[in-house]
Amino acid sequence: MTDHSDLRQAADEAAAAVQIRGLTTVLNGKTIFDALDLDIPRGKVTAIMGPSGTGKTTLLKHITGQMRGDAGQVLVDGQNVPKLSREKLFRLREGIGFLFQNSALLTDFDVFENVAFPLRQHTRLPEVLIRDIVLTKLQAVGLRGAAKLMPSELSGGMARRVALARAIVFDPKLILYDEPFVGLDPIALNQVLKLIRTLNETLGITSVLVAHELSAVQQVADHIYLIANGKVVADGKPADIAQDGSPWTGQFFGGQADGPVPFHYPAGDYATELGLAGDAS
Amino acid sequence: MSAQAPRRNFLADGLAQIGDAGLFLPALLAALPRSFRYFRETVRQLWFVGAMSLTIIMTCGLFVGMVLALQLYHVLSIFGGTSSTGTVVALAVFRELGPVVTALLFAGRAGTSITAEIGLMRATDQLSAMEMMAVDPMAYVATPRFLAGIIAMPLLCSVFSLLAILGGHLVGVTWLGIDNGTFWSNMTANVDVWKDVIDGMLWKGLAFGGVVSLIAVHQGYTTPPTSEGVAYATTRTVVASSIAILAIDFVLTAFLM
Amino acid sequence: MTQRRSYAVGTGLFIVLGFLALAYLATQTTSLANFDEGSTYDLKARFTNIGQLKDRAPVKMAGVRIGSVKSIQFENDKLDALVTISVDKRFDQIPDDSSAAVLTSGLLGDQYIGIQPGGSPQNLKNGDTFILTQSAMQLEDLIGKFLVNGNGDKKSGDADSASKPAPDAGQ
Numbered sequence: 001m002t003d004h005s006d007l008r009q010a011a012d013e014a015a016a017a018v019q020i021r022g023l024t025t026v027l028n029g030k031t032i033f034d035a036l037d038l039d040i041p042r043g044k045v046t047a048i049m050g051p052s053g054t055g056k057t058t059l060l061k062h063i064t065g066q067m068r069g070d071a072g073q074v075l076v077d078g079q080n081v082p083k084l085s086r087e088k089l090f091r092l093r094e095g096i097g098f099l100f101q102n103s104a105l106l107t108d109f110d111v112f113e114n115v116a117f118p119l120r121q122h123t124r125l126p127e128v129l130i131r132d133i134v135l136t137k138l139q140a141v142g143l144r145g146a147a148k149l150m151p152s153e154l155s156g157g158m159a160r161r162v163a164l165a166r167a168i169v170f171d172p173k174l175i176l177y178d179e180p181f182v183g184l185d186p187i188a189l190n191q192v193l194k195l196i197r198t199l200n201e202t203l204g205i206t207s208v209l210v211a212h213e214l215s216a217v218q219q220v221a222d223h224i225y226l227i228a229n230g231k232v233v234a235d236g237k238p239a240d241i242a243q244d245g246s247p248w249t250g251q252f253f254g255g256q257a258d259g260p261v262p263f264h265y266p267a268g269d270y271a272t273e274l275g276l277a278g279d280a281s
Numbered sequence: 282m283s284a285q286a287p288r289r290n291f292l293a294d295g296l297a298q299i300g301d302a303g304l305f306l307p308a309l310l311a312a313l314p315r316s317f318r319y320f321r322e323t324v325r326q327l328w329f330v331g332a333m334s335l336t337i338i339m340t341c342g343l344f345v346g347m348v349l350a351l352q353l354y355h356v357l358s359i360f361g362g363t364s365s366t367g368t369v370v371a372l373a374v375f376r377e378l379g380p381v382v383t384a385l386l387f388a389g390r391a392g393t394s395i396t397a398e399i400g401l402m403r404a405t406d407q408l409s410a411m412e413m414m415a416v417d418p419m420a421y422v423a424t425p426r427f428l429a430g431i432i433a434m435p436l437l438c439s440v441f442s443l444l445a446i447l448g449g450h451l452v453g454v455t456w457l458g459i460d461n462g463t464f465w466s467n468m469t470a471n472v473d474v475w476k477d478v479i480d481g482m483l484w485k486g487l488a489f490g491g492v493v494s495l496i497a498v499h500q501g502y503t504t505p506p507t508s509e510g511v512a513y514a515t516t517r518t519v520v521a522s523s524i525a526i527l528a529i530d531f532v533l534t535a536f537l538m
Numbered sequence: 539m540t541q542r543r544s545y546a547v548g549t550g551l552f553i554v555l556g557f558l559a560l561a562y563l564a565t566q567t568t569s570l571a572n573f574d575e576g577s578t579y580d581l582k583a584r585f586t587n588i589g590q591l592k593d594r595a596p597v598k599m600a601g602v603r604i605g606s607v608k609s610i611q612f613e614n615d616k617l618d619a620l621v622t623i624s625v626d627k628r629f630d631q632i633p634d635d636s637s638a639a640v641l642t643s644g645l646l647g648d649q650y651i652g653i654q655p656g657g658s659p660q661n662l663k664n665g666d667t668f669i670l671t672q673s674a675m676q677l678e679d680l681i682g683k684f685l686v687n688g689n690g691d692k693k694s695g696d697a698d699s700a701s702k703p704a705p706d707a708g709q
Contacts, residue, residue, distance in 0.1 A: 064412075064413060066409060066412060066413070090415040090417075091415070093412075093413055093414070093415045094414075094415050096413070098410070098413040100406045100409065100410055100413075101406070102405055102406055104405055104406035104407050104409065104410035105407075105410075106402075106407055106410075106411075107401070107402075107405075107407070117414065117416075118414045118415075118416075121414065121415075121416050122415065166414075
């Protein structure tokens with residue numbers, strides 16, 4: 001699976017919203033990405049999956065420029081993110097929606113003001129217009145009635161939908177979802193799932209999804225990347241990827257405890273450590 | 282955590298904290314022009330940091346003045362100098378107790394809430410969310426709180442000192458029977474507006490306000506994003522602020538004398 | 539928006555309260571409270587020795603504060619100290635043969651200028667100079683004199699008395 005980018009590069013060059021080329025990141029001596037290549041096609045839902053600790057969230061932070069890699073390029077709409085100035089980066093981010101894992105609503109403001117926050121910061125729109133935009137977005141996520149609640153009064157699923165309303169308030173071309181399904185009951189999970197699909201289908205928003213829930217991802221994603229050890233180890237359509245035969249997909253989608261990702265954290269010889277090795281004493 | 286946790290070197294840790302906070306200050310000041318856009322936020326923080334501290338400041342000011350008058354009356358009566366009670370209360374409050382006690386209370390009341398609030402915003406990704414919404418959290422969150430602390434402290438100092446003198450008057454004149462005219466005239470004859478009131482309230486107030494809010498904002502902003510980290514940072518704000526206040530008080534007093 | 543408005547009003551109240559407290563402290567508990575600096579007139583007095591007298595020290599008559607020391611200069615030609623004092627306009631009945639003395643409040647207290655009224659029908663006006671002045675009492679000189687007198691050495695005591703505190707004729 002190492003030559004996937006070369007094969008598709010020519011065909012997808014025009015279509016890719018995000019192109020990652022040779023991205024290498026070392027954090028605290030640990031290699032997170034090792035010359036990673038990855039393309040996010042425009043107008044599609046792309047899922048990025050992988051074992052915990054493989055840097056999926058870090059990858060999203062690279063796309064938004066919150067973190068910079070040690071080498072390689074991250075192209076968003078043809079702009080190389082790590083090289084952008086602060087002003088250009090901020091302008092780029094206004095066109096990107098980001099859904100945080102824990103929603104990250106501002107605790108000081110109620111639901112309405114949270115969704116209105118980006119508008120108030122970046123525009124001088126009249127109050128009536130702000131009200132209309134915010135209520136439209138809240139209606140889209142089904143929470144117009146909750147406009148006056150404070151974030152502390154919301155359930156996890158509601159908070160995530162409010163965060164989603166806030167992320168789309170500027171009608172972004174690209175939305176990044178960081179673990180949108182974590183900690184949700186099946187009802188809330190399906191509501192979020194439906195929203196992701198609706199936003200993608202009706203507005204054509206390019207969506208990037210970081211998640212582990214295979215069944216949920218299969219319902220919504222057009223394409224899945226499996227990342228492990230700093231590289232893409234598998235990619236393909238949701239229906240096909242589980243059958244591609246590599247040990248990584250076998251373990252990840254087959255749900256085996258041991259495999260390329262070992263069950264045991266690296267350790268010395270068990271018998272020696274217990275003092276049972278025959279000739280040790 | 283466990284016996285295997287590396288031993289902390291407190292001296293090196295302390296120096297690193299001072300250096301880190303020192304490096305944080307230019308970043309804070311660099312965000313100053315950008316934070317003028319968020320003037321409303323500074324006003325709002327002035328409410329939380331300043332106005333919300335008034336109750337504790339006023340109560341403590343009153344009691345400090347009362348206890349000072351009580352103590353001084355008994356000591357001064359040995360020399361037959363009880364008429365100077367008002368003077369000594371005023372000088373002690375203006376020169377030392379007003380700014381120092383206010384700053385210590387401010388660190389406990391407002392400093393901790395600044396650290397905890399920013400720390401929690403860090404832990405719940407609210408700061409990252411702002412970055413993602415193209416709002417600079419340094420200019421929107423950090424600098425307004427820093428400014429509010431600097432503006433609030435001299436005002437709180439003044440309120441504290443006023444209440445302390447009224448407390449001294451209550452005990453000295455109303456309860457212990459010092460003549461009202463003597464109390465005020467001795468005070469007005471010996472207190473100097475520049476050397477005592479302005480040096481104490483304004484310069485010490487501004488310096489302490491700056492130091493406490495710098496420490497509080499820095500601790501909150503750089504806290505590890507865990508509940509443990511926030512708790513630890515809050516404690517550190519109080520400890521570091523208290524030490525800094527008393528150390529700077531000594532240096533400032535030497536300079537202003 | 540109403541929520542934000544109430545913060546602004548509360549913060550405004552807080553700032554006004556703080557500045558009122560500062561203004562009260564600055565004007566009512568300090569030497570500024572004693573008299574109105576605006577309506578004063580100046581008088582001059584020459585002393586051979588002013589001791590520890592400082593700028594803004596009080597000027598008292600019959601123990602009541604009527605003004606303050608405005609400036610202290612050394613006069614190169616006359617080799618004495620020229621003290622300018624400002625006196626409140628309300629107290630304009632000081633006879634022109636009054637004397638000014640540098641006195642000490644208590645045994646070790648701060649020094650101030652005390653004015654002894656004379657009996658002349660004419661009053662001192664702005665810019666006038668006191669004819670009679672008395673220099674500061676120097677504790678060291680007093681003690682020295684006492685010791686010298688105690689030894690019965692009257693001669694050196696008398697010779698020393700020229701520099702002793704005694705009414706000096708002002709020029």
